[in-house]
Amino acid sequence: MSVDFKPELVALDIDGTLLDPDTDTISEAVKAAVRRAVDSGAQLVVATGRTFLGTLPVLDELALTSGFALCSNGAVLVDVSRREPVSVASFDATPVLRLLQEQLPGCIFAAEDVGVGNLVSAPFDPEKLHGPQRLTPVEELTAEPVPRLIAEWTEHDPAELAETLADTRLPNCAITVDTYEPWVTVVPEGLSKGAALEKLRTELGITPDRTFAAGDGTNDFEMLSWAARGVAMGQAPLDLQATADATIGTVAEDGLAVELDRLFS
Incomplete structure:
Protein backbone atom coordinates (compact mmCIF):
# COMPACT_ATOMS: atom_id res chain seq x y z
CA MET A 1 0.00 0.00 0.00
CA SER A 2 1.40 3.36 -1.05
CA VAL A 3 2.26 5.78 1.74
CA ASP A 4 0.16 8.42 -0.05
CA PHE A 5 -2.89 6.13 -0.28
CA LYS A 6 -6.05 8.23 -0.04
CA PRO A 7 -9.23 6.26 -0.67
CA GLU A 8 -12.01 7.62 -2.86
CA LEU A 9 -14.58 5.04 -1.70
CA VAL A 10 -14.83 4.38 2.04
CA ALA A 11 -17.08 1.50 3.17
CA LEU A 12 -17.87 1.27 6.88
CA ASP A 13 -19.75 -1.36 8.86
CA ILE A 14 -22.03 -0.05 11.62
CA ASP A 15 -22.24 -2.31 14.67
CA GLY A 16 -18.84 -2.89 16.19
CA THR A 17 -17.14 -0.49 13.77
CA LEU A 18 -18.90 2.87 13.76
CA LEU A 19 -21.10 2.12 16.76
CA ASP A 20 -20.03 0.56 20.05
CA PRO A 21 -22.64 -2.15 20.83
CA ASP A 22 -21.83 -1.99 24.54
CA THR A 23 -22.84 1.65 24.81
CA ASP A 24 -25.09 1.84 21.72
CA THR A 25 -23.34 5.07 20.75
CA ILE A 26 -21.07 6.50 18.07
CA SER A 27 -18.25 8.43 19.71
CA GLU A 28 -17.60 12.07 18.92
CA ALA A 29 -14.13 11.10 17.65
CA VAL A 30 -15.63 8.69 15.11
CA LYS A 31 -18.23 11.22 14.00
CA ALA A 32 -15.54 13.84 13.43
CA ALA A 33 -13.32 11.40 11.54
CA VAL A 34 -16.18 10.39 9.25
CA ARG A 35 -16.94 14.05 8.59
CA ARG A 36 -13.30 14.73 7.66
CA ALA A 37 -13.34 11.82 5.21
CA VAL A 38 -16.50 13.13 3.54
CA ASP A 39 -15.20 16.71 3.48
CA SER A 40 -12.03 15.41 1.82
CA GLY A 41 -14.15 14.22 -1.10
CA ALA A 42 -14.40 10.51 -0.32
CA GLN A 43 -17.55 8.67 -1.38
CA LEU A 44 -18.83 7.24 1.90
CA VAL A 45 -20.83 4.00 1.93
CA VAL A 46 -22.33 2.65 5.14
CA ALA A 47 -22.38 -1.14 4.63
CA THR A 48 -24.39 -3.09 7.18
CA GLY A 49 -26.44 -6.16 7.91
CA ARG A 50 -29.08 -3.85 9.39
CA THR A 51 -32.33 -3.17 7.61
CA PHE A 52 -33.06 0.15 5.92
CA LEU A 53 -35.10 1.28 8.95
CA GLY A 54 -32.32 0.24 11.33
CA THR A 55 -29.75 2.19 9.31
CA LEU A 56 -31.63 5.51 9.12
CA PRO A 57 -30.88 6.62 12.73
CA VAL A 58 -27.16 6.03 12.11
CA LEU A 59 -27.20 8.15 8.96
CA ASP A 60 -28.90 10.88 10.97
CA GLU A 61 -26.45 10.63 13.87
CA LEU A 62 -23.52 10.92 11.46
CA ALA A 63 -25.28 13.88 9.78
CA LEU A 104 -32.66 -25.45 13.91
CA PRO A 105 -35.71 -26.73 15.81
CA GLY A 106 -37.37 -24.01 17.81
CA CYS A 107 -35.80 -21.11 15.91
CA ILE A 108 -37.80 -17.97 15.18
CA PHE A 109 -37.87 -16.05 11.89
CA ALA A 110 -38.08 -12.49 10.65
CA ALA A 111 -38.64 -11.49 7.02
CA GLU A 112 -37.83 -7.91 6.05
CA ASP A 113 -40.54 -5.69 4.60
CA VAL A 114 -38.39 -2.82 3.28
CA GLY A 115 -39.32 0.55 4.77
CA VAL A 116 -42.12 -0.98 6.84
CA GLY A 117 -40.51 -3.34 9.34
CA ASN A 118 -40.39 -7.11 9.72
CA LEU A 119 -42.83 -9.97 9.58
CA VAL A 120 -41.96 -12.22 12.54
CA SER A 121 -42.96 -15.72 13.60
CA ALA A 122 -42.46 -14.69 17.26
CA PRO A 123 -41.38 -11.45 18.94
CA PHE A 124 -37.70 -10.48 18.64
CA ASP A 125 -35.73 -8.27 21.00
CA PRO A 126 -36.50 -4.77 19.63
CA GLU A 127 -32.90 -3.71 20.30
CA LYS A 128 -31.68 -6.39 17.88
CA LEU A 129 -34.37 -6.27 15.19
CA HIS A 130 -34.97 -2.66 14.22
CA GLY A 131 -38.37 -1.34 13.21
CA PRO A 132 -41.97 -2.50 13.79
CA GLN A 133 -42.67 -6.21 14.09
CA ARG A 134 -45.84 -7.84 12.78
CA LEU A 135 -46.64 -11.33 14.05
CA THR A 136 -47.26 -13.58 11.05
CA PRO A 137 -47.87 -17.34 10.73
CA VAL A 138 -44.55 -18.90 9.77
CA GLU A 139 -45.97 -20.37 6.57
CA GLU A 140 -46.90 -16.85 5.43
CA LEU A 141 -43.58 -15.14 6.20
CA THR A 142 -42.16 -15.84 2.76
CA ALA A 143 -45.36 -15.77 0.71
CA GLU A 144 -43.72 -12.92 -1.23
CA PRO A 145 -40.02 -12.64 -2.16
CA VAL A 146 -37.93 -10.97 0.56
CA PRO A 147 -34.54 -9.20 0.61
CA ARG A 148 -33.53 -10.65 3.97
CA LEU A 149 -34.57 -13.54 6.20
CA ILE A 150 -33.34 -13.83 9.79
CA ALA A 151 -33.40 -17.01 11.86
CA GLU A 152 -32.63 -16.71 15.58
CA TRP A 153 -31.91 -19.96 17.39
CA THR A 154 -32.92 -18.92 20.88
CA GLU A 155 -31.30 -20.68 23.85
CA HIS A 156 -28.27 -21.62 21.71
CA ASP A 157 -24.93 -19.93 21.14
CA PRO A 158 -23.33 -18.79 17.86
CA ALA A 159 -20.66 -21.51 17.92
CA GLU A 160 -23.29 -24.27 18.16
CA LEU A 161 -25.27 -22.60 15.39
CA ALA A 162 -22.23 -22.41 13.10
CA GLU A 163 -21.37 -26.05 13.76
CA THR A 164 -24.95 -27.20 13.10
CA LEU A 165 -25.07 -25.43 9.73
CA ALA A 166 -21.47 -26.18 8.70
CA ASP A 167 -22.43 -28.86 6.15
CA THR A 168 -25.87 -27.50 5.27
CA ARG A 169 -26.36 -26.26 1.71
CA LEU A 170 -29.20 -23.77 1.42
CA PRO A 171 -30.68 -23.09 -2.04
CA ASN A 172 -30.48 -19.81 -3.99
CA CYS A 173 -29.14 -17.71 -1.16
CA ALA A 174 -26.10 -16.47 0.73
CA ILE A 175 -25.98 -16.98 4.50
CA THR A 176 -24.00 -15.46 7.34
CA VAL A 177 -23.84 -16.75 10.90
CA ASP A 178 -23.45 -13.87 13.34
CA THR A 179 -20.29 -13.64 15.41
CA TYR A 180 -21.99 -12.54 18.62
CA GLU A 181 -25.61 -13.73 18.45
CA PRO A 182 -27.25 -17.06 17.44
CA TRP A 183 -28.48 -15.46 14.21
CA VAL A 184 -28.45 -16.54 10.60
CA THR A 185 -28.87 -13.81 8.00
CA VAL A 186 -30.03 -14.99 4.58
CA VAL A 187 -29.97 -12.81 1.46
CA PRO A 188 -30.25 -13.54 -2.29
CA GLU A 189 -27.61 -15.77 -3.84
CA GLY A 190 -24.41 -14.00 -4.87
CA LEU A 191 -25.03 -11.04 -2.58
CA SER A 192 -22.60 -9.80 0.04
CA LYS A 193 -21.30 -6.44 1.13
CA GLY A 194 -18.28 -7.01 -1.10
CA ALA A 195 -20.29 -7.91 -4.22
CA ALA A 196 -22.62 -4.94 -3.75
CA LEU A 197 -19.67 -2.60 -3.21
CA GLU A 198 -17.95 -3.80 -6.38
CA LYS A 199 -21.08 -3.07 -8.41
CA LEU A 200 -21.35 0.38 -6.84
CA ARG A 201 -17.63 1.08 -7.36
CA THR A 202 -17.96 0.33 -11.06
CA GLU A 203 -21.01 2.56 -11.41
CA LEU A 204 -19.21 5.42 -9.64
CA GLY A 205 -16.11 5.05 -11.82
CA ILE A 206 -13.72 4.64 -8.89
CA THR A 207 -10.59 2.57 -9.49
CA PRO A 208 -10.11 -0.61 -7.39
CA ASP A 209 -6.89 0.70 -5.85
CA ARG A 210 -8.73 3.62 -4.20
CA THR A 211 -11.09 1.62 -1.99
CA PHE A 212 -11.11 1.22 1.79
CA ALA A 213 -13.29 -0.83 4.13
CA ALA A 214 -13.53 -1.46 7.87
CA GLY A 215 -15.57 -4.11 9.68
CA ASP A 216 -15.68 -6.53 12.57
CA GLY A 217 -18.06 -9.40 11.77
CA THR A 218 -18.47 -12.57 9.75
CA ASN A 219 -20.50 -10.65 7.17
CA ASP A 220 -17.44 -8.45 6.50
CA PHE A 221 -15.09 -11.08 5.02
CA GLU A 222 -15.97 -10.32 1.40
CA MET A 223 -15.93 -6.56 1.98
CA LEU A 224 -12.45 -6.54 3.52
CA SER A 225 -11.14 -8.81 0.77
CA TRP A 226 -12.70 -6.54 -1.85
CA ALA A 227 -11.07 -3.33 -0.60
CA ALA A 228 -7.61 -2.20 -1.62
CA ARG A 229 -7.15 -1.67 2.11
CA GLY A 230 -9.47 -3.67 4.34
CA VAL A 231 -9.04 -3.36 8.11
CA ALA A 232 -10.53 -5.42 10.92
CA MET A 233 -11.50 -3.92 14.24
CA GLY A 234 -9.42 -5.01 17.22
CA GLN A 235 -12.25 -7.06 18.74
CA ALA A 236 -13.02 -8.89 15.45
CA PRO A 237 -12.72 -12.69 15.27
CA LEU A 238 -9.19 -13.89 14.60
CA ASP A 239 -10.07 -15.35 11.20
CA LEU A 240 -11.36 -11.97 10.05
CA GLN A 241 -8.21 -10.29 11.35
CA ALA A 242 -6.19 -12.81 9.36
CA THR A 243 -8.11 -11.91 6.20
CA ALA A 244 -7.66 -8.17 6.66
CA ASP A 245 -4.72 -6.07 5.50
CA ALA A 246 -4.39 -4.77 9.06
CA THR A 247 -6.06 -4.87 12.46
CA ILE A 248 -6.80 -1.52 14.08
CA GLY A 249 -7.94 -0.57 17.58
CA THR A 250 -11.20 -1.86 19.02
CA VAL A 251 -14.44 0.06 18.68
CA ALA A 252 -14.17 1.04 22.35
CA GLU A 253 -10.73 2.50 21.59
CA ASP A 254 -12.05 4.52 18.63
CA GLY A 255 -9.94 2.40 16.31
CA LEU A 256 -11.85 3.59 13.24
CA ALA A 257 -11.29 7.26 14.11
CA VAL A 258 -7.55 6.71 14.41
CA GLU A 259 -7.41 4.94 11.03
CA LEU A 260 -9.55 7.52 9.21
CA ASP A 261 -7.57 10.39 10.72
CA ARG A 262 -4.38 8.75 9.45
CA LEU A 263 -5.84 8.46 5.94
CA PHE A 264 -7.50 11.88 5.80
CA SER A 265 -5.35 14.05 8.07
Whole structure:
Protein backbone atom coordinates (compact mmCIF):
# COMPACT_ATOMS: atom_id res chain seq x y z
CA MET A 1 0.00 0.00 0.00
CA SER A 2 1.40 3.36 -1.05
CA VAL A 3 2.26 5.78 1.74
CA ASP A 4 0.16 8.42 -0.05
CA PHE A 5 -2.89 6.13 -0.28
CA LYS A 6 -6.05 8.23 -0.04
CA PRO A 7 -9.23 6.26 -0.67
CA GLU A 8 -12.01 7.62 -2.86
CA LEU A 9 -14.58 5.04 -1.70
CA VAL A 10 -14.83 4.38 2.04
CA ALA A 11 -17.08 1.50 3.17
CA LEU A 12 -17.87 1.27 6.88
CA ASP A 13 -19.75 -1.36 8.86
CA ILE A 14 -22.03 -0.05 11.62
CA ASP A 15 -22.24 -2.31 14.67
CA GLY A 16 -18.84 -2.89 16.19
CA THR A 17 -17.14 -0.49 13.77
CA LEU A 18 -18.90 2.87 13.76
CA LEU A 19 -21.10 2.12 16.76
CA ASP A 20 -20.03 0.56 20.05
CA PRO A 21 -22.64 -2.15 20.83
CA ASP A 22 -21.83 -1.99 24.54
CA THR A 23 -22.84 1.65 24.81
CA ASP A 24 -25.09 1.84 21.72
CA THR A 25 -23.34 5.07 20.75
CA ILE A 26 -21.07 6.50 18.07
CA SER A 27 -18.25 8.43 19.71
CA GLU A 28 -17.60 12.07 18.92
CA ALA A 29 -14.13 11.10 17.65
CA VAL A 30 -15.63 8.69 15.11
CA LYS A 31 -18.23 11.22 14.00
CA ALA A 32 -15.54 13.84 13.43
CA ALA A 33 -13.32 11.40 11.54
CA VAL A 34 -16.18 10.39 9.25
CA ARG A 35 -16.94 14.05 8.59
CA ARG A 36 -13.30 14.73 7.66
CA ALA A 37 -13.34 11.82 5.21
CA VAL A 38 -16.50 13.13 3.54
CA ASP A 39 -15.20 16.71 3.48
CA SER A 40 -12.03 15.41 1.82
CA GLY A 41 -14.15 14.22 -1.10
CA ALA A 42 -14.40 10.51 -0.32
CA GLN A 43 -17.55 8.67 -1.38
CA LEU A 44 -18.83 7.24 1.90
CA VAL A 45 -20.83 4.00 1.93
CA VAL A 46 -22.33 2.65 5.14
CA ALA A 47 -22.38 -1.14 4.63
CA THR A 48 -24.39 -3.09 7.18
CA GLY A 49 -26.44 -6.16 7.91
CA ARG A 50 -29.08 -3.85 9.39
CA THR A 51 -32.33 -3.17 7.61
CA PHE A 52 -33.06 0.15 5.92
CA LEU A 53 -35.10 1.28 8.95
CA GLY A 54 -32.32 0.24 11.33
CA THR A 55 -29.75 2.19 9.31
CA LEU A 56 -31.63 5.51 9.12
CA PRO A 57 -30.88 6.62 12.73
CA VAL A 58 -27.16 6.03 12.11
CA LEU A 59 -27.20 8.15 8.96
CA ASP A 60 -28.90 10.88 10.97
CA GLU A 61 -26.45 10.63 13.87
CA LEU A 62 -23.52 10.92 11.46
CA ALA A 63 -25.28 13.88 9.78
CA LEU A 64 -24.72 12.32 6.36
CA THR A 65 -26.39 14.12 3.45
CA SER A 66 -24.74 12.33 0.53
CA GLY A 67 -23.37 8.94 -0.47
CA PHE A 68 -24.97 5.54 -0.19
CA ALA A 69 -25.91 2.89 2.33
CA LEU A 70 -25.88 -0.83 1.61
CA CYS A 71 -28.35 -2.45 3.99
CA SER A 72 -29.27 -6.09 4.64
CA ASN A 73 -25.77 -7.24 3.63
CA GLY A 74 -26.05 -5.57 0.24
CA ALA A 75 -29.63 -6.48 -0.69
CA VAL A 76 -30.93 -2.91 -0.30
CA LEU A 77 -29.15 0.12 -1.80
CA VAL A 78 -30.12 3.46 -0.23
CA ASP A 79 -29.57 6.96 -1.59
CA VAL A 80 -28.50 8.82 1.56
CA SER A 81 -29.48 12.27 0.29
CA ARG A 82 -33.07 11.14 -0.31
CA ARG A 83 -33.19 8.64 2.55
CA GLU A 84 -34.84 6.20 0.14
CA PRO A 85 -34.05 2.72 -1.20
CA VAL A 86 -33.12 2.92 -4.89
CA SER A 87 -32.81 -0.83 -5.50
CA VAL A 88 -33.90 -3.97 -3.67
CA ALA A 89 -32.79 -7.52 -4.43
CA SER A 90 -35.20 -10.22 -3.24
CA PHE A 91 -35.61 -13.99 -3.46
CA ASP A 92 -38.02 -16.81 -2.69
CA ALA A 93 -37.00 -17.73 0.85
CA THR A 94 -39.57 -20.49 1.39
CA PRO A 95 -37.21 -23.44 0.69
CA VAL A 96 -34.57 -21.88 2.96
CA LEU A 97 -37.06 -21.31 5.76
CA ARG A 98 -38.18 -24.96 5.61
CA LEU A 99 -34.62 -26.26 5.74
CA LEU A 100 -33.74 -24.00 8.65
CA GLN A 101 -36.82 -25.19 10.52
CA GLU A 102 -35.49 -28.76 10.18
CA GLN A 103 -31.91 -27.91 11.09
CA LEU A 104 -32.66 -25.45 13.91
CA PRO A 105 -35.71 -26.73 15.81
CA GLY A 106 -37.37 -24.01 17.81
CA CYS A 107 -35.80 -21.11 15.91
CA ILE A 108 -37.80 -17.97 15.18
CA PHE A 109 -37.87 -16.05 11.89
CA ALA A 110 -38.08 -12.49 10.65
CA ALA A 111 -38.64 -11.49 7.02
CA GLU A 112 -37.83 -7.91 6.05
CA ASP A 113 -40.54 -5.69 4.60
CA VAL A 114 -38.39 -2.82 3.28
CA GLY A 115 -39.32 0.55 4.77
CA VAL A 116 -42.12 -0.98 6.84
CA GLY A 117 -40.51 -3.34 9.34
CA ASN A 118 -40.39 -7.11 9.72
CA LEU A 119 -42.83 -9.97 9.58
CA VAL A 120 -41.96 -12.22 12.54
CA SER A 121 -42.96 -15.72 13.60
CA ALA A 122 -42.46 -14.69 17.26
CA PRO A 123 -41.38 -11.45 18.94
CA PHE A 124 -37.70 -10.48 18.64
CA ASP A 125 -35.73 -8.27 21.00
CA PRO A 126 -36.50 -4.77 19.63
CA GLU A 127 -32.90 -3.71 20.30
CA LYS A 128 -31.68 -6.39 17.88
CA LEU A 129 -34.37 -6.27 15.19
CA HIS A 130 -34.97 -2.66 14.22
CA GLY A 131 -38.37 -1.34 13.21
CA PRO A 132 -41.97 -2.50 13.79
CA GLN A 133 -42.67 -6.21 14.09
CA ARG A 134 -45.84 -7.84 12.78
CA LEU A 135 -46.64 -11.33 14.05
CA THR A 136 -47.26 -13.58 11.05
CA PRO A 137 -47.87 -17.34 10.73
CA VAL A 138 -44.55 -18.90 9.77
CA GLU A 139 -45.97 -20.37 6.57
CA GLU A 140 -46.90 -16.85 5.43
CA LEU A 141 -43.58 -15.14 6.20
CA THR A 142 -42.16 -15.84 2.76
CA ALA A 143 -45.36 -15.77 0.71
CA GLU A 144 -43.72 -12.92 -1.23
CA PRO A 145 -40.02 -12.64 -2.16
CA VAL A 146 -37.93 -10.97 0.56
CA PRO A 147 -34.54 -9.20 0.61
CA ARG A 148 -33.53 -10.65 3.97
CA LEU A 149 -34.57 -13.54 6.20
CA ILE A 150 -33.34 -13.83 9.79
CA ALA A 151 -33.40 -17.01 11.86
CA GLU A 152 -32.63 -16.71 15.58
CA TRP A 153 -31.91 -19.96 17.39
CA THR A 154 -32.92 -18.92 20.88
CA GLU A 155 -31.30 -20.68 23.85
CA HIS A 156 -28.27 -21.62 21.71
CA ASP A 157 -24.93 -19.93 21.14
CA PRO A 158 -23.33 -18.79 17.86
CA ALA A 159 -20.66 -21.51 17.92
CA GLU A 160 -23.29 -24.27 18.16
CA LEU A 161 -25.27 -22.60 15.39
CA ALA A 162 -22.23 -22.41 13.10
CA GLU A 163 -21.37 -26.05 13.76
CA THR A 164 -24.95 -27.20 13.10
CA LEU A 165 -25.07 -25.43 9.73
CA ALA A 166 -21.47 -26.18 8.70
CA ASP A 167 -22.43 -28.86 6.15
CA THR A 168 -25.87 -27.50 5.27
CA ARG A 169 -26.36 -26.26 1.71
CA LEU A 170 -29.20 -23.77 1.42
CA PRO A 171 -30.68 -23.09 -2.04
CA ASN A 172 -30.48 -19.81 -3.99
CA CYS A 173 -29.14 -17.71 -1.16
CA ALA A 174 -26.10 -16.47 0.73
CA ILE A 175 -25.98 -16.98 4.50
CA THR A 176 -24.00 -15.46 7.34
CA VAL A 177 -23.84 -16.75 10.90
CA ASP A 178 -23.45 -13.87 13.34
CA THR A 179 -20.29 -13.64 15.41
CA TYR A 180 -21.99 -12.54 18.62
CA GLU A 181 -25.61 -13.73 18.45
CA PRO A 182 -27.25 -17.06 17.44
CA TRP A 183 -28.48 -15.46 14.21
CA VAL A 184 -28.45 -16.54 10.60
CA THR A 185 -28.87 -13.81 8.00
CA VAL A 186 -30.03 -14.99 4.58
CA VAL A 187 -29.97 -12.81 1.46
CA PRO A 188 -30.25 -13.54 -2.29
CA GLU A 189 -27.61 -15.77 -3.84
CA GLY A 190 -24.41 -14.00 -4.87
CA LEU A 191 -25.03 -11.04 -2.58
CA SER A 192 -22.60 -9.80 0.04
CA LYS A 193 -21.30 -6.44 1.13
CA GLY A 194 -18.28 -7.01 -1.10
CA ALA A 195 -20.29 -7.91 -4.22
CA ALA A 196 -22.62 -4.94 -3.75
CA LEU A 197 -19.67 -2.60 -3.21
CA GLU A 198 -17.95 -3.80 -6.38
CA LYS A 199 -21.08 -3.07 -8.41
CA LEU A 200 -21.35 0.38 -6.84
CA ARG A 201 -17.63 1.08 -7.36
CA THR A 202 -17.96 0.33 -11.06
CA GLU A 203 -21.01 2.56 -11.41
CA LEU A 204 -19.21 5.42 -9.64
CA GLY A 205 -16.11 5.05 -11.82
CA ILE A 206 -13.72 4.64 -8.89
CA THR A 207 -10.59 2.57 -9.49
CA PRO A 208 -10.11 -0.61 -7.39
CA ASP A 209 -6.89 0.70 -5.85
CA ARG A 210 -8.73 3.62 -4.20
CA THR A 211 -11.09 1.62 -1.99
CA PHE A 212 -11.11 1.22 1.79
CA ALA A 213 -13.29 -0.83 4.13
CA ALA A 214 -13.53 -1.46 7.87
CA GLY A 215 -15.57 -4.11 9.68
CA ASP A 216 -15.68 -6.53 12.57
CA GLY A 217 -18.06 -9.40 11.77
CA THR A 218 -18.47 -12.57 9.75
CA ASN A 219 -20.50 -10.65 7.17
CA ASP A 220 -17.44 -8.45 6.50
CA PHE A 221 -15.09 -11.08 5.02
CA GLU A 222 -15.97 -10.32 1.40
CA MET A 223 -15.93 -6.56 1.98
CA LEU A 224 -12.45 -6.54 3.52
CA SER A 225 -11.14 -8.81 0.77
CA TRP A 226 -12.70 -6.54 -1.85
CA ALA A 227 -11.07 -3.33 -0.60
CA ALA A 228 -7.61 -2.20 -1.62
CA ARG A 229 -7.15 -1.67 2.11
CA GLY A 230 -9.47 -3.67 4.34
CA VAL A 231 -9.04 -3.36 8.11
CA ALA A 232 -10.53 -5.42 10.92
CA MET A 233 -11.50 -3.92 14.24
CA GLY A 234 -9.42 -5.01 17.22
CA GLN A 235 -12.25 -7.06 18.74
CA ALA A 236 -13.02 -8.89 15.45
CA PRO A 237 -12.72 -12.69 15.27
CA LEU A 238 -9.19 -13.89 14.60
CA ASP A 239 -10.07 -15.35 11.20
CA LEU A 240 -11.36 -11.97 10.05
CA GLN A 241 -8.21 -10.29 11.35
CA ALA A 242 -6.19 -12.81 9.36
CA THR A 243 -8.11 -11.91 6.20
CA ALA A 244 -7.66 -8.17 6.66
CA ASP A 245 -4.72 -6.07 5.50
CA ALA A 246 -4.39 -4.77 9.06
CA THR A 247 -6.06 -4.87 12.46
CA ILE A 248 -6.80 -1.52 14.08
CA GLY A 249 -7.94 -0.57 17.58
CA THR A 250 -11.20 -1.86 19.02
CA VAL A 251 -14.44 0.06 18.68
CA ALA A 252 -14.17 1.04 22.35
CA GLU A 253 -10.73 2.50 21.59
CA ASP A 254 -12.05 4.52 18.63
CA GLY A 255 -9.94 2.40 16.31
CA LEU A 256 -11.85 3.59 13.24
CA ALA A 257 -11.29 7.26 14.11
CA VAL A 258 -7.55 6.71 14.41
CA GLU A 259 -7.41 4.94 11.03
CA LEU A 260 -9.55 7.52 9.21
CA ASP A 261 -7.57 10.39 10.72
CA ARG A 262 -4.38 8.75 9.45
CA LEU A 263 -5.84 8.46 5.94
CA PHE A 264 -7.50 11.88 5.80
CA SER A 265 -5.35 14.05 8.07
